[in-house]
Amino acid sequence: MDLGWYVERARGGPCFVCAFLAGDPEYAHETVFEDEHHVAFLDRWPTLPGKVLVAPKAHVEHAVRDLDAAAYTRIMLVVREIALAVEELYASERTYLYSLGSQQGNTHLHWHIAALPPGVPYEQQQFHALMTEHGVLSPSPQEAAAAAARLRAVIAERTERAEHAVRTPPPR
Ligand SMILES: [Zn+2]
Numbered sequence: 001m002d003l004g005w006y007v008e009r010a011r012g013g014p015c016f017v018c019a020f021l022a023g024d025p026e027y028a029h030e031t032v033f034e035d036e037h038h039v040a041f042l043d044r045w046p047t048l049p050g051k052v053l054v055a056p057k058a059h060v061e062h063a064v065r066d067l068d069a070a071a072y073t074r075i076m077l078v079v080r081e082i083a084l085a086v087e088e089l090y091a092s093e094r095t096y097l098y099s100l101g102s103q104q105g106n107t108h109l110h111w112h113i114a115a116l117p118p119g120v121p122y123e124q125q126q127f128h129a130l131m132t133e134h135g136v137l138s139p140s141p142q143e144a145a146a147a148a149a150r151l152r153a154v155i156a157e158r159t160e161r162a163e164h165a166v167r168t169p170p171p172r
Pocket residue numbers: 015016017018019058059060108
């Protein structure tokens with residue numbers, strides 16, 4: 001991945017989330033979950049395996065002030081659910097959650113879910129592990145599709161388990 005190209009694209013291109021949702025093939029991503037208001041998809045240039053982004057479908061920019069309490073709670077519950085699915089598939093010493101972006105590029109609100117594998121040396125954890133400047137993984141389209149399919153299966157399984165638990169309350 002060419003960092004200069006990436007920065008140019010982020011700052012000069014269309015909104016990457018809106019373009020993805022509109023079906024622009026230049027901005028295609030592997031979707032792992034969607035509901036009426038949210039979409040979760042694999043990071044195209046992950047710094048850690050299984051890295052997922054969660055965004056509102058509406059072009060919202062600010063993580064806190066652009067969402068009312070209900071919308072904020074809804075997206076955070078989606079982030080939690082996807083992060084739990086990521087943790088089922090990827091061993092993690094720690095699961096990082098963060099929202100960055102800029103008013104100068106990548107304005108559309110998105111949360112990052114990044115599972116730090118166990119055993120990464122302390123000085124290579126945290127911000128070091130997340131910065132594209134320190135290298136990105138380059139999964140092939142086939143590897144990304146397979147990873148997305150595994151995540152979708154785990155998310156579906158978790159949803160099924162939760163619905164089953166609601167349908168069949170424990171015996172008294
Ligand atoms: Zn947008």
